[in-house]
Amino acid sequence: MLHKSQILLRLCLIYITGIFIFSLLGWLKIEGSPYINQTVNFIGSVVQEPDRRENYQLLVVSFPGQSGLIQLRTNLYPEYFYGDYLEIKGSLEQPLSTINFDYVAYLSAQGINATMNYPEIIITEGAIGQSPLQTGIKNIYQFKQLCQEKIEAIWPMPSSAFISGLILGLKKEMPAELNQYFVRTGTVHILVVSGYHILIISSLLNSIFGYIFIPRPKKIYGIALVLFLFIIFTGGTPSVIRSVIMALGLLLAEKVGRPKSMLNVLIFTITLMLIINPQTLVYDLGFQLSFLATIGLVYLAKPLEKILFFLPNLLTIRSTLASTLGAIILTNPLIIYHFNNLSVIAPLANLFIVPLTSVIMLAGLVIIGLGFISMDLARLGGWGVDLLVQVTIIIAKYFSGLPYAQLPIPELSWVWLAGVYVIIYIIIIKVNKNISPAP
Numbered sequence: 001m002l003h004k005s006q007i008l009l010r011l012c013l014i015y016i017t018g019i020f021i022f023s024l025l026g027w028l029k030i031e032g033s034p035y036i037n038q039t040v041n042f043i044g045s046v047v048q049e050p051d052r053r054e055n056y057q058l059l060v061v062s063f064p065g066q067s068g069l070i071q072l073r074t075n076l077y078p079e080y081f082y083g084d085y086l087e088i089k090g091s092l093e094q095p096l097s098t099i100n101f102d103y104v105a106y107l108s109a110q111g112i113n114a115t116m117n118y119p120e121i122i123i124t125e126g127a128i129g130q131s132p133l134q135t136g137i138k139n140i141y142q143f144k145q146l147c148q149e150k151i152e153a154i155w156p157m158p159s160s161a162f163i164s165g166l167i168l169g170l171k172k173e174m175p176a177e178l179n180q181y182f183v184r185t186g187t188v189h190i191l192v193v194s195g196y197h198i199l200i201i202s203s204l205l206n207s208i209f210g211y212i213f214i215p216r217p218k219k220i221y222g223i224a225l226v227l228f229l230f231i232i233f234t235g236g237t238p239s240v241i242r243s244v245i246m247a248l249g250l251l252l253a254e255k256v257g258r259p260k261s262m263l264n265v266l267i268f269t270i271t272l273m274l275i276i277n278p279q280t281l282v283y284d285l286g287f288q289l290s291f292l293a294t295i296g297l298v299y300l301a302k303p304l305e306k307i308l309f310f311l312p313n314l315l316t317i318r319s320t321l322a323s324t325l326g327a328i329i330l331t332n333p334l335i336i337y338h339f340n341n342l343s344v345i346a347p348l349a350n351l352f353i354v355p356l357t358s359v360i361m362l363a364g365l366v367i368i369g370l371g372f373i374s375m376d377l378a379r380l381g382g383w384g385v386d387l388l389v390q391v392t393i394i395i396a397k398y399f400s401g402l403p404y405a406q407l408p409i410p411e412l413s414w415v416w417l418a419g420v421y422v423i424i425y426i427i428i429i430k431v432n433k434n435i436s437p438a439p
Contacts, residue, residue: 036114041089043124044070049082049141060112061086068113071095074121083138090119109284140229144168150371151364154382159389163364165191166357169240178393184400186328186346190357198243201230201365202251220251242290245269266294289334293327295428300326303431324350333420342407349399356392360385 044061047069051058059072059080070092080086092114095104107113148168152160158178164170174191182188205226209219227244249265270291273280280287305322312318325347336342343349363385371378399405 036092036094039091043087046080046082046084050080069111071112071115073117082141085124087122087124088119090116092116109280147368150368154371154378155386159386162389166361167364181396181400184406185349185396186343187349187353198247202247224248242269289331292330296326296330297323299428299432321351333417336409337412337417340409340411342409345399345402345405352395353392356388360388
């Protein structure tokens with residue numbers, strides 16, 4: 001009879017198989033706009049937080065009568081904000097993919113089926129009323145902008161850019177060279193708000209609420225409310241939504257007295273997100289990587305920790321390396337398939353960088369909060385965080401400069417990818433016969 005964990009693991013395999021099938025058959029793609037290559041004039045609402053880059057900004061707007069959303073590329077100024085109603089005139093274009101990046105699929109996962117480059121835009125004030133929810137979300141984004149201003153006032157570059165990416169998920173000011181250090185060392189995930197960040201925030205809130213003697217049931221509700229606001233705060237990316245749902249699932253399991261099971265919560269989270277947006281299954285690479293990384297953590301961390309018995313567990317070195325390797329083993333085949341490169345130095349780099357970034361994130365949150373009370377005190381306390389950021393950058397730069405830190409890989413077939421995951425699946429079943437999954 002199959003163990004419960006094996007049943008859940010096979011359900012994960014079904015999801016992975018679905019990714020292959022739907023990708024090959026081209027299912028689940030959002031229908032194209034009927035107005036492609038036509039000049040249109042309409043009033044649209046900005047429905048996502050604007051994505052501001054170095055020389056331009058991207059806006060996602062809804063278009064009455066349009067089945068999907070439209071992505072606008074426009075000048076960096078004037079700035080636009082979530083909830084703005086805009087009168088727009090321009091030509092709708094079909095998104096185009098390149099050899100190395102399926103841009104159509106990437107946009108499809110967000111419900112976007114048309115683009116428009118540098119249209120004429122006029123802000124329409126008072127044309128359409130805003131709901132209380134829209135007003136609330138807009139206020140949260142304004143608070144996020146205020147936090148960004150505090151970060152820039154407390155820390156110099158590049159520390160301010162690093163902390164903005166780590167805490168707010170903003171990478172617009174990250175120097176390209178600095179970003180490449182983390183790409184080459186396989187640690188760029190720390191600059192994308194994900195489950196790792198949610199875990200730190202949940203732990204911090206749990207400690208704070210416990211310190212001020214809030215009862216457990218109310219503590220769970222408080223954490224849930226903050227995490228919900230955090231979804232909006234970070235722009236509602238799939239990785240954040242997934243991570244918050246998982247965190248809330250674990251909190252609910254604790255509340256009702258049921259044993260925690262990370263994989264149970266993962267399956268529930270995946271199913272719920274696919275009900276909301278089926279395109280996520282195929283076209284959101286971040287969703288797929290985080291899904292695979294979690295499986296690696298659940299099923300490979302413990303076996304790998306036993307293999308690494310010769311390492312000391314001082315400062316959780318052994319468990320951290322085992323968890324990192326587990327996630328890397330599951331995600332690397334997909335990364336190699338899409339990006340045709342392999343970060344050889346990633347396990348060692350993560351071992352040094354991940355613990356540092358957890359300290360930077362916690363301390364950074366405290367310093368930003370202090371900045372709302374006294375900027376002088378915030379700057380005084382911020383020098384320690386700045387020092388840690390500089391050390392992190394030095395480590396990333398050193399590892400990225402090592403010979404063969406990143407190896408180019410020739411383009412591979414999906415058959416190779418499927419075969420590798422079948423082998424990994426068999427290995428997971430073998431090594432987990434007598435080992436229960438990590439909680």
